[in-house]
Every structure is written in C-alpha cells, then in structure tokens.
Amino acid sequence: MALTIKTHPLDRHLRTDRIPTLYCPGCGLGIGLGAMLRGLQKRIDEGSISPDSVVWVGGIGCSARLSFYVNYDSAHVLHGRAIPFAVGVKLANPELTVIVVGGDGDIAGIGGNHLLHAARRNIDIITVMFTNFVYAMTGGQVAPTTPLGVRTTTTPHGNPEPPLDVVKVVSSLNANYVARASITTPHYIEQYFYKALGMRGFRFIEVVSTCPEVYGRHIGLRDPVEMYNELKKRVIYKPRPTLEEAAINWEKGIVIGEYIVRDNPGFIDFLRGGNK
Amino acid sequence: MKKEILVVGRGGQGVLLMGRIIGLAASKYANLYAVSTESYASETRGGESRAEVIVASDIGEIDYLKVQKPDIAVFMYPFRLDYYLKILRPETLVFIDNLVVPEEKFSNYNLKSQPYSSIAESIGSQRVTNMVILGHMLKVTGLMEIKHVQEALKEIVPEKWLELNIKALEKGYSLPP
Amino acid sequence: MAHALSLISKENKKYRVNVIIDRCKECGLCINICPVKVLSKSGILNKNGYRPPDPVNIEKCIGCRLCEYSCPDFAIFVEGVGK
Amino acid sequence: MRKVFASGNIAVAEAAMTAGLKFYAGYPITPSSDLMEYLAEELPRRGGVVIQMEDEIASINAIIGASNAGVKSMTATSGPGLSLMAEGIGLAVITETPIVIAHVMRAGPSTGVPTKTTQSDIFMVRWLTHGDYIIPSFAPWSVQEAFDLTIKAFNTSEKLRTPVFILSDAILAHVWEPLVVKEPGEVEIIERKTPRSKEGYMPYLPDEDLVPPMAPFGKGYKVLVESLVHDEKGYYAPNNEKYKQLVTRLNAKITRNIDWLFEYEGFFLDDADIVLVAYGSVARTVFALAKQLRSSGLRTGLFRPKTLWPLHEKVIRDRIKGRKIIVVENNIGKLALDVERILCDREVYKAPVLNLESPTLKEVKEAVTQWL
Numbered sequence: 001m002a003l004t005i006k007t008h009p010l011d012r013h014l015r016t017d018r019i020p021t022l023y024c025p026g027c028g029l030g031i032g033l034g035a036m037l038r039g040l041q042k043r044i045d046e047g048s049i050s051p052d053s054v055v056w057v058g059g060i061g062c063s064a065r066l067s068f069y070v071n072y073d074s075a076h077v078l079h080g081r082a083i084p085f086a087v088g089v090k091l092a093n094p095e096l097t098v099i100v101v102g103g104d105g106d107i108a109g110i111g112g113n114h115l116l117h118a119a120r121r122n123i124d125i126i127t128v129m130f131t132n133f134v135y136a137m138t139g140g141q142v143a144p145t146t147p148l149g150v151r152t153t154t155t156p157h158g159n160p161e162p163p164l165d166v167v168k169v170v171s172s173l174n175a176n177y178v179a180r181a182s183i184t185t186p187h188y189i190e191q192y193f194y195k196a197l198g199m200r201g202f203r204f205i206e207v208v209s210t211c212p213e214v215y216g217r218h219i220g221l222r223d224p225v226e227m228y229n230e231l232k233k234r235v236i237y238k239p240r241p242t243l244e245e246a247a248i249n250w251e252k253g254i255v256i257g258e259y260i261v262r263d264n265p266g267f268i269d270f271l272r273g274g275n276k
Numbered sequence: 277m278k279k280e281i282l283v284v285g286r287g288g289q290g291v292l293l294m295g296r297i298i299g300l301a302a303s304k305y306a307n308l309y310a311v312s313t314e315s316y317a318s319e320t321r322g323g324e325s326r327a328e329v330i331v332a333s334d335i336g337e338i339d340y341l342k343v344q345k346p347d348i349a350v351f352m353y354p355f356r357l358d359y360y361l362k363i364l365r366p367e368t369l370v371f372i373d374n375l376v377v378p379e380e381k382f383s384n385y386n387l388k389s390q391p392y393s394s395i396a397e398s399i400g401s402q403r404v405t406n407m408v409i410l411g412h413m414l415k416v417t418g419l420m421e422i423k424h425v426q427e428a429l430k431e432i433v434p435e436k437w438l439e440l441n442i443k444a445l446e447k448g449y450s451l452p453p
Numbered sequence: 454m455a456h457a458l459s460l461i462s463k464e465n466k467k468y469r470v471n472v473i474i475d476r477c478k479e480c481g482l483c484i485n486i487c488p489v490k491v492l493s494k495s496g497i498l499n500k501n502g503y504r505p506p507d508p509v510n511i512e513k514c515i516g517c518r519l520c521e522y523s524c525p526d527f528a529i530f531v532e533g534v535g536k
Numbered sequence: 537m538r539k540v541f542a543s544g545n546i547a548v549a550e551a552a553m554t555a556g557l558k559f560y561a562g563y564p565i566t567p568s569s570d571l572m573e574y575l576a577e578e579l580p581r582r583g584g585v586v587i588q589m590e591d592e593i594a595s596i597n598a599i600i601g602a603s604n605a606g607v608k609s610m611t612a613t614s615g616p617g618l619s620l621m622a623e624g625i626g627l628a629v630i631t632e633t634p635i636v637i638a639h640v641m642r643a644g645p646s647t648g649v650p651t652k653t654t655q656s657d658i659f660m661v662r663w664l665t666h667g668d669y670i671i672p673s674f675a676p677w678s679v680q681e682a683f684d685l686t687i688k689a690f691n692t693s694e695k696l697r698t699p700v701f702i703l704s705d706a707i708l709a710h711v712w713e714p715l716v717v718k719e720p721g722e723v724e725i726i727e728r729k730t731p732r733s734k735e736g737y738m739p740y741l742p743d744e745d746l747v748p749p750m751a752p753f754g755k756g757y758k759v760l761v762e763s764l765v766h767d768e769k770g771y772y773a774p775n776n777e778k779y780k781q782l783v784t785r786l787n788a789k790i791t792r793n794i795d796w797l798f799e800y801e802g803f804f805l806d807d808a809d810i811v812l813v814a815y816g817s818v819a820r821t822v823f824a825l826a827k828q829l830r831s832s833g834l835r836t837g838l839f840r841p842k843t844l845w846p847l848h849e850k851v852i853r854d855r856i857k858g859r860k861i862i863v864v865e866n867n868i869g870k871l872a873l874d875v876e877r878i879l880c881d882r883e884v885y886k887a888p889v890l891n892l893e894s895p896t897l898k899e900v901k902e903a904v905t906q907w908l
Contacts, residue, residue, distance in 0.1 A: 006460055006471055008527045018771065019476060020501070020526055026480030030525030052756040057601070060763075068760060068772075073753040075604060075761035077597065078627050084561075084594035088601025088609070089753060091585045092559050096605065096754050117590040186522040224480040228523075271585065296712060300541035303714035310541070312712035315651070339824025339897050341711050341817060428541075 013037040015071050023062060026224020028183035028209035032130055033066050033101075035186040039194035049197060054097045057086040059111060062137045063103035063130035063209075080110030083118045086125045094268045097197065100127040104145040105135050108166045112144070115166075119173035122201040124266040128193070129166065129204070131248070132211040140214040147250055152218055167206055167246040171260045176201030178260035180246075182208040184232040188256060201266035208235070208254055277308075278332040279419060280343040284360060285352030287316055287325045290406035293432070294350075295327025297410065298419075301428035302331045306420035309335045313342050324355040331419060348417060350409055351377045352392075369417065371409050388416060390451060396444055404444035411448025422449050461495065463511040469532045470508040470520070476528035477505035483520035483529050489513040492520065537722060542715040544682045544708035545571035548612070548638050549578070550717050551686030555725055558584040558607035561598035563591050566650040567706040568612040568640040592617040596624030596637075603633045604761050606752025608690060612638035615657055616647060618664065625699055626665035629786065631761050632740070632748065634693035634700075634728055636686070641705040643892055652892035653706035655816055656867040661701040662845045668783050670790040672797055673701040673845040675816045679713035685799075685842060687718075691726040692797065696789055697747050703844060705866075707817040707894045731757065740782075741768040746789035791846060798848035801840045802855055804830060808837025811858035812904065813875055814865065815841050818895055822864045825900050834908070844871070849878045862887050862904050866895055 007016075014037075023029055043049040051072065058067030060079035067074045067082075077085045082100045090098045100107070107115055107129040118125065134152060135141040141154040144164040151158055171178045177196050181188035189207055196203035210216070212227040221227040234250060238257040245255040265273070281298065285291040292314045299310040312329040328343035349364055350371045351357070361381065364370065370385045373392040382389075390412065396405040407429075414422055426442055433441050461472040470491065477499055484492040484506055491514045495507035505528065508514065514531070521530045542550065549571050552560075560579060562572045576586040584607075589595040592613055599609035613621060618639055628635050641657045643649035661673045672692050674685040686702050693700040731737050731749040737757050742748045748768075751757035760770030765782055767773040773782075790797070803826060805811065810829070814822035819840045829836040839856050841847065852875070861884045863872035869886035876884040887903035889895035895903075 006462070007458065008473060008530050010527055014527065020478065020528075023525065025478035025503070026482060027525055030527065031482075031523055034522065034524070034527060053754055055605075055753045068762070068770075071758055073757065073759045075601070075631075075759075077600075077631075077761065077763050078623055081593065081597040081624070081627075084589060084597035085601035087587070087589075087594070088559065088561060088598030088603075089605045090601075091587060091598070092602035092605035092607040092609070093752075093754055113590055114594055117594070183523075224482060225485045228482055228485065296541060299712050299714075303541055304539050310712075310714065312541075313707070314710055314712070336827075338820075340821050340894075341707055342893060344896065 010034055010037050013040065013071055015069055018069050021069055022065070024213035026210065026212045026228070027062070028132070028211070029063055029066060029130060031183040031186055032128070032189055032207045032209060033069065035189035036128065036193045037070075039190040040197065042194050043197045049097055053095055054099065055089055057082045057089065057098065057100045059102045059106040060137075061103040061106045061135070063101055063132075064106050066101045080106055080114065082106065083111055083114040083125070083127065087118065087123055090123065090125050090268070091271075094124070098125040100125060102127075102129060103136070104129055104131040104133075104166065105143045108164055109144045115170065116173065119170045119175040119202050119204065121267045122174040122176060122264060124200050124202070124268045126193075126196050126203045126205070128207060130207045130209045131166070132209045132215055134211055134215040134218065136211050136214040140218060145248065150218055163248065165247045167259055168243050170204045171243055171246070174202070174264065175204050175260060176262045176264055176266065177203040177258075179204075179258045180206040180208065180256045182231060182235045182254065182256055183210060184228060184235055185237065185256060188237070192258065199263070200269065201262070201264055208248070208256070278330065278337045279347045279417070280345060281329040281331065281348040281350070282343045282346040282360070283327040283329070283350040283352070284355055285325055286322050286355070288322060289325065289352050290403065291325040291327050291352065292316070294406040294410055295329050297425060297428050297432065298329045298331065300431065301424040302420055305424035305427045308333060308420065309338065311338055311341055348413065350413070352405065352409070354378065357381050371413060373405065373409070388412065392448075395447060399443055399447050400440045404440055407441045407444035408448035411445040412451045413448075415449045415451065416453045422446070461497075461505060461507055463508040464534050465512050465514055466535060467533065468514045468516040469534050470511060470514055471530050471532065472505050472508070473528045474505050475499045475501070476526045477503050478526055479503035479505070480525065482523050482525070486519045486523045488517065488519065489515055537719065538717040540715050540717055541712055542679055543570070543710050543712050544676070544679050544704055545640070545710065546574050547679045547682040547715050548686045548702060548704065549574045550715070551683040552610055552636065552690065553579060553582055554718055554720055554723065555687050555690035556608045556720070557610055557690070559599060559602035559609040560584070560586045560611065561589050561595040561602070561609070562611045562613065563589055563595050563617060565592075565614045565617045567642055567709045568614050568617075568638065571612045571638060571640070571709070592620040593624065596621040597627070599635050600624060600628050600631065600633045603635050604631070604753055604759070606754070608634070608694070610636040610638065612640065614640045614642045614650070615644045615660070618657070618660060622665045625671070626667055626669070627763050628699040629665070629667070629669045629671065630763055630765070632697035632750070632786070633761075634697055636689045636693050636700050636702060638686070638702045638704060640709045641703065649892055651706065653817070653894050654866050654890070654892070655705060655818060658703065658844060658867065658870050661703055668787065670787050670846050671699055671701060672696075672790060672843065673703050674842060675703045675844045676708065676842065677816055677819045677840065679708070679711060679715050681842065682708060683715055683717065687723055687725070688799075691724070694728045695726045695747070696793060697728065697750060698790065703816065705817055711817070738768040739770045740766060742785060742789070746785050746792065794846060794848050797843055797846065798851060799842040800851065800855070801842060802837065803840075804835075804837040805839060805855055805857065807835050808858045809835040810860045810862065810908065811837045811839055811856045813839045813856075813861060813863040813871065815844060815871065818864060818866050821895055821897050821900050824897055825904060828901070847874055847878070852878050859883060860907065861885070862907050864889065864895070864900055864903060866891060
C-alpha cells in the first residue's frame with residue numbers, strides 16, 4: 001500500500017480545503033459536479049472559455065452549495081434567487097460565463113417565477129437543476145418534483161400534489177437548450193454541459209440525482225448503492241425525446257436526452273442589436 | 277411676488293407640459309423660482325390632468341409645494357368644477373376654453389373666456405391650445421416676458437413642433453387682455 | 454493549496470487506481486459500479502471514520518474510470534501508466 | 537453643469553448617472569416608475585443597461601449580482617415593492633455589496649394609496665430585513681437635494697460597501713423645480729476599493745477602515761460572495777467568534793463614519809427656545825411655520841436631518857439647545873421616538889400630521905401650536 005502525494009484531476013477546479021463536501025455519503029450531487037467540471041475542462045483545454053470568466057451562482061439548498069466548492073468566482077446567495085442574481089452578473093459583464101446550480105426546490109419551487117422569465121428572455125446563462133425529489137437540507141419536506149403519494153415530513157399522509165414537469169415547462173418557453181441527464185449517466189451530464197457552454201441563450205439541464213439519506217428514507221431506499229441502482233434501472237436514454245416523454249415517472253421510467261436544441265438570438269444579442 | 281397657478285384639463289391636452297414650460301421659463305430664463313407638481317388619473321387616458329405651479333421671486337416665499345389658493349386658474353376641460361370652485365378666490369384670474377367649459381360657473385370671478393381651442397385650430401392644430409392660453413396669460417398677468425417662454429419652448433419642444441408652439445404662444449399673446 | 458493527501462494506489466501494467474483516503478465517505482458506489490470488480494472495502498478507517506475502497510483486484514482494471522466518474526467525493530481516480 | 541427644470545425622480549436618475557450608474561433593474565410601481573422610465577431612455581446612451589425584471593425580488597437580486605460583477609447598480613421602488621426586497625437588502629448587507637435603492641414613499645399599509653404621499657416608511661428603510669445592521673438613508677427635501685444626496689448615496693455605498701437608501705416620497709418624486717445637474721468631473725465621485733494583488737486575496741478581509749477591498753467577478757480573484765455568516769475567505773463560519781466579529785465590523789464600518797455620513801441643516805438654532813424637527817418634503821412646510829412663529833415673537837428654530845439613519849446623536853444633542861422640541865412628520869410619529877430618546881432631558885412632543893397630499897401649513901401649525 002503505497003502512500004504518495006497526488007491530486008485528483010479535478011482538484012484544480014475545486015476549493016480543496018472545503019473537501020470533503022458536507023453532502024451525505026452516496027449523495028449524487030458530487031457526481032454531477034464532477035461531470036460538469038470535466039465538461040468545463042474540455043472547454044478550457046480547447047481555449048473557448050477562460051477560467052477567469054466563469055462565475056458560479058447558487059441559491060440555497062444542498063445542490064446550490066455546489067457553488068461554494070468550485071475554485072472560481074462564485075456566489076452563494078438567497079433561496080430561489082440565484083437566477084436573477086446571475087442575470088444581473090451577465091448583464092453587467094456579458095463576457096462572463098454564468099452558471100447557476102440549484103435543486104428543484106430552489107430553481108423550480110421558490111425560484112420558479114425567475115426560471116420562467118429567464119427562459120422567456122432566453123437570457124445567456126446556464127442553469128443546472130438537480131432533481132432529488134425532496135427538500136433535503138431542511139429535513140425531507142415535499143418538493144415540487146416529489147411524486148404523487150410519497151410520504152414526506154410535510155406530507156405524512158402521502159403527497160396529494162402531482163409533480164411539476166420542469167423540462168416541459170422550460171421547453172415551452174424560449175430556452176435554446178433543454179436537456180436531462182442522470183447522475184447514473186455522468187458522461188451525458190458532461191456532454192450536455194460541454195455543449196451548453198458553447199451555446200448562447202438560456203440553457204437548462206436537469207440532472208436527476210439521488211438523495212439516499214433523506215429521500216431514500218421516504219421511499220425505502222436508504223442504501224446509496226441500492227438507490228443508485230434503482231434510479232439507473234429507470235433511466236431511459238433517447239437522443240431527441242419528445243415533450244410527451246418528459247414527465248418523470250418512477251414506474252414507467254425517466255427519459256433522458258436533449259429535449260430542445262436551438263440557436264435563437266439570446267437576450268444579449270437583442271440588447272446589443274437594439275430594437276431591430 | 278408669488279403666484280399660484282392651477283391648470284386643469286384632460287390627459288393629452290398638454291396640461292403637464294404647460295406646467296413644465298412655465299416652471300422652466302420662470303426658473304431658468306426669468307430669474308424667478310418655480311415649483312410645479314403634477315397629478316393625473318392613472319386609470320384612464322383622457323382622464324383629469326392637473327398641473328400646480330407656484331412662481332415666486334424667491335424660494336423662501338414658497339411654504340407649500342402645492343397650490344392652495346390659486347391666483348391664476350386655467351380650465352381646459354370641465355373636470356370637478358364644483359370642487360375647484362371651492363378653492364378659487366374672488367380675485368382669482370380664471371382662463372377657460374369657452375367651447376368646452378361653461379362660462380356661467382365663473383360669473384363671480386375675474387374671467388378670461390375665449391374659444392382657445394378653435395383659435396389654436398385656426399393656426400394649425402388644437403394640440404397647441406395650451407400655448408394659446410399661456411400666451412394670453414402672459415399678456416394679462418405680465419407674469420414674465422414672452423421671450424422667456426420662447427426660450428423654454430426651444431429647450432423642451434421637439435424641433436418639428438416648435439414653430440407651431442411659438443406661433444400659438446404669440447397668437448395668445450395678441451388676444452385682448 | 455495542494456496539501457498532502459494520503460492515497461491508496463495500486464497499478465497493473467496499464468492503469469493505476471488511486472484512492473484519496475480521507476475524502477471517502479464509504480458510500481460504496483465505486484465498488485458497485487466497477488464492471489470487473491476491482492474494488493473492495495478496505496479495513497482502513499479514515500479521519501472521518503469511513504472505510505475507503507481498496508483496489509484489491511487491480512490486475513483486472515480495464516481503465517474505464519466509471520469509479521472515478523461515479524464517486525461523489527472526488528476520492529478516486531484512475532491514471533494510465535507505462536509508455 | 538446644466539440648469540434644468542426637473543422632478544425629484546429625474547434628479548435621482550440624473551445623479552445616479554453622474555455617479556456612474558451602469559445597471560438598473562426594477563419593477564414598475566407608483567410613484568417610482570417614471571424614474572425607471574427616464575433611465576430606460578437615457579442610461580443605454582451612456583453605456584448602461586436597464587431591465588424590467590419579473591418582480592422586485594428579482595430586481596434587487598439582479599442589481600446585487602451586477603454590482604458584484606463590478607458595475608454601479610441601483611433600483612427604485614415604493615412600499616409594496618420594498619417589502620418584497622427585504623431579503624435581498626439583507627443579502628447586500630452581509631455580502632457587502634454596494635447598491636443604491638431609491639425608495640419613494642407612498643401610503644400604506646399594503647397597497648394603500650399608490651399615488652399619494654406619506655413619510656410612513658422611515659423605519660422600514662431602517663429595519664426592513666432580519667439581523668443586525670445599519671443601512672445609511674438620506675432624505676432630501678428638494679429636487680436639488682435629491683440630486684446631491686443621490687451622489688452622496690452612491691459615494692457612501694462604494695466607500696463603505698453597503699446598500700444605501702435615498703428616501704423620497706410621492707410629493708418630491710413629482711415636484712418639478714430648478715435643478716443644476718452636475719456632470720462627472722464637477723462633483724466628487726468615490727469608487728470602491730479594489731484589491732492590490734491577487735496573491736492571497738480574501739473577499740472579506742477588511743483594511744484598517746474595516747472595509748474589504750472588492751474584486752469584481754471575471755478578473756481571476758476567485759471571489760466568493762457568501763450570504764451565510766462567513767470568515768474573511770467567505771467560508772461559512774457558524775461559530776460565535778466569527779459571527780460576532782462579522783456583525784460588529786459590518787456595523788462599526790458605518791458608525792465610525794458617522795461624522796461624514798450625517799448631514800443636517802439647522803435654521804435659527806442658536807437662540808431657539810422651541811425647535812421643530814422635520815425632514816424630507818414636509819420640512820419645507822415646517823420651515824415656513826418656523827419663520828412664521830419666529831416673526832410672531834417665538835424664538836423658533838428648525839432642525840432638519842438630511843441623513844435619517846444613522847442619526848448622529850451627539851450632533852442632535854449639541855445643536856438642539858431648545859427647551860421644547862416638536863417633531864413634525866407625515867406619519868404616526870416615528871422619528872419622534874428617537875428624538876425623545878436622544879433628548880430625554882427635554883420636553884419632546886410628537887406632531888404627527890397625516891395628509892396624503894402632504895401636511896398643509898395650517899395643519900402643521902395646529903399640530904405644533906397645541907404644544908406651545
């Protein structure tokens with residue numbers, strides 16, 4: 001057993017003095033972040049993005065905290081408000097590459113209105129939403145994506161609300177890119193994030209993640225490996241799925257793929273072009 | 277010297293512009309101090325629009341930013357006349373466009389009644405009714421010199437409307453006091 | 454920034470698997486995902502009380518890096534070795 | 537310099553541009569909307585951006601983002617909008633983000649009377665959000681002063697890395713008066729300190745003036761903007777030592793500048809037996825009353841704070857020498873609470889006058905003379 005000094009290939013992207021993360025063992029968030037960083041690394045390597053121009057913005061929640069592990073300019077701001085903060089950053093300096101990370105509660109629950117309007121404006125930022133079906137940091141309350149019937153700490157008799165199909169909602173607006181991947185398919189997260197970094201307009205990637213400690217407890221899959229394998233079984237890859245396939249259904253499967261790929265002018269283009 | 281001027285009309289009649297022109301002319305060109313407040317009905321176009329201008333030799337004479345007892349009142353449209361009649365004083369100089377505002381309401385006041393809107397139309401457009409009235413007001417009151425208002429018009433009014441506005445102002449100034 | 458990290462490193466002729474001992478949270482995802490079953494839980498307790506994986510069957514490693522990609526804690530990585 | 541005839545809202549907008557405003561995000565709300573409309577017309581010509589966000593929550597967060605990207609940013613709003621901005625204001629405090637908020641008071645609570653004036657929000661700008669903090673607020677009484685104090689508001693926000701309020705009202709917003717617009721170069725403009733070197737840069741490590749140099753995004757400083765209680769690096773620090781250190785510094789960086797921050801105007805104070813205290817547009821009417829009372833033989837003075845928060849208690853004690861102090865406000869009596877506390881050895885009376893059109897001289901006189 002050799003003891004040597006070496007660093008992980010992603011360490012250059014991380015505030016390593018904050019690692020290990022505060023995430024529970026087996027939490028999917030770190031997998032998603034790793035995949036994103038590999039996608040970003042490719043862009044940096046090919047010279048299309050300068051690391052100094054990258055800004056990460058997170059709201060509140062486990063997923064939002066990804067923003068404070070990355071060794072970039074970053075901001076950890078208010079619950080639900082990462083997108084408007086990011087809009088301000090981008091408009092103040094359009095040269096920046098602005099990335100929002102957050103959970104489904106942060107991005108589509110409390111921040112839902114901002115998400116709609118960011119997509120409507122086709123504002124030139126990337127939003128990566130991690131869906132773990134629950135409010136994890138606050139202890140397991142119902143989320144906008146919690147499936148019908150699931151018992152959470154605030155729906156102890158079963159969730160009476162149908163979940164929000166965020167991919168479908170964002171796709172219905174002017175977003176240039178809408179894709180979904182899963183932490184069980186890190187190569188697709190990497191690929192989609194890489195692609196999004198090279199695009200303009202509003203880019204939205206949903207990453208279906210695992211929360212064995214909190215959500216797993218609600219659905220009887222508390223073991224990280226077991227939950228990972230259960231999610232993996234349900235993930236169906238389609239290159240260009242239709243919006244009818246976007247609804248997340250634990251029984252029938254979760255379709256990942258690129259739902260929307262467009263190259264419409266972004267908000268910055270319109271701003272620069274005046275009223276033409 | 278302190279004059280409180282109340283201007284009432286409909287949205288679109290240039291009431292607020294009249295307030296700003298008087299204020300700018302007085303404060304920038306006539307060496308007077310001026311305060312103007314405006315109010316308008318946010319709900320409807322064509323609703324009541326009001327400018328309240330106080331012109332004084334010195335800022336210290338103005339103790340309240342709004343008109344309380346008008347020395348001069350202009351009615352371009354008969355909004356809430358009963359309300360406004362209550363704040364007029366017997367000596368208040370009242371200018372009305374007699375094509376739209378009933379003269380009989382003002383029989384107790386120092387009334388200047390003219391068909392301002394048709395005068396304006398005869399020189400080009402009803403839209404400059406406000407400047408015809410303002411010109412007449414300058415003639416009657418001697419509030420300031422007409423050239424001061426002309427300077428203010430040059431500063432605020434877009435090029436293509438300037439000539440017409442100045443013409444209207446001069447037309448009003450030529451009316452009998 | 455780069456402070457010394459204690460590793461478990463094992464290699465075959467083509468690949469070296471490195472486990473950063475103190476980052477591991479013992480979730481088991483790497484052991485589960487490895488298609489050729491290189492990894493097995495070690496007996497070491499790291500500073501947080503977790504037992505990191507040990508590439509006991511390193512000779513089987515095919516360099517697919519699924520362990521690296523599936524580790525949520527940046528605790529395992531695979532390198533190519535040799536020429 | 538340009539001499540113009542302008543409203544209070546236009547004066548704030550013009551001053552903001554002179555101060556170097558480059559980003560405005562807002563949501564329309566009476567009586568502040570025309571301030572945004574004016575900037576929407578003018579600011580793009582001067583290289584800035586104006587965006588109407590989906591609500592006030594988005595607006596305040598967008599300007600905080602923009603400021604961290606290195607540009608001077610502001611918003612304007614009124615009561616209901618500011619209520620929505622509460623959390624964002626707190627974010628600006630803890631992240632030490634320079635922003636200016638023009639708050640144009642209308643009548644409340646709730647939707648109240650959108651188009652009419654009051655002075656009922658003076659505590660709202662003081663203690664809007666949760667936590668311990670001091671946010672500087674300036675309350676102009678004229679269009680010219682709206683301009684001058686807006687310059688001061690930007691300078692304060694940049695110098696002390698703090699949100700700052702310019703506290704206007706529906707009267708001042710829409711009163712038109714002569715205004716001298718000072719152009720850049722004709723008035724002192726303060727810019728935020730930037731770090732001397734990237735080496736070892738910590739986003740919240742203060743200099744001796746307790747204010748940390750501020751690096752913008754995009755320059756390789758690896759800035760960390762943190763809304764949680766944090767240490768100098770911006771790392772979450774949920775411990776008593778760091779919490780006390782941070783909160784103490786955030787407040788002390790304001791209070792130690794009180795001599796520079798606090799501005800006031802005094803009239804006839806030296807021999808005044810009766811001192812009227814008033815601020816904002818209402819003070820104009822109170823000033824008229826002070827003169828009137830003085831000419832009737834009562835030795836009356838006026839103390840008018842231009843800086844509402846923080847109050848300079850020593851200045852107030854030193855300058856108000858009168859025996860009897862009467863605080864006139866277009867609210868139920870709010871500043872009076874502080875004046876009572878600061879001048880607890882004197883007779884302090886409240887003279888609240890509630891009037892949506894602004895208190896008239898007659899009303900103010902009645903409210904004051906009851907205590908004479």
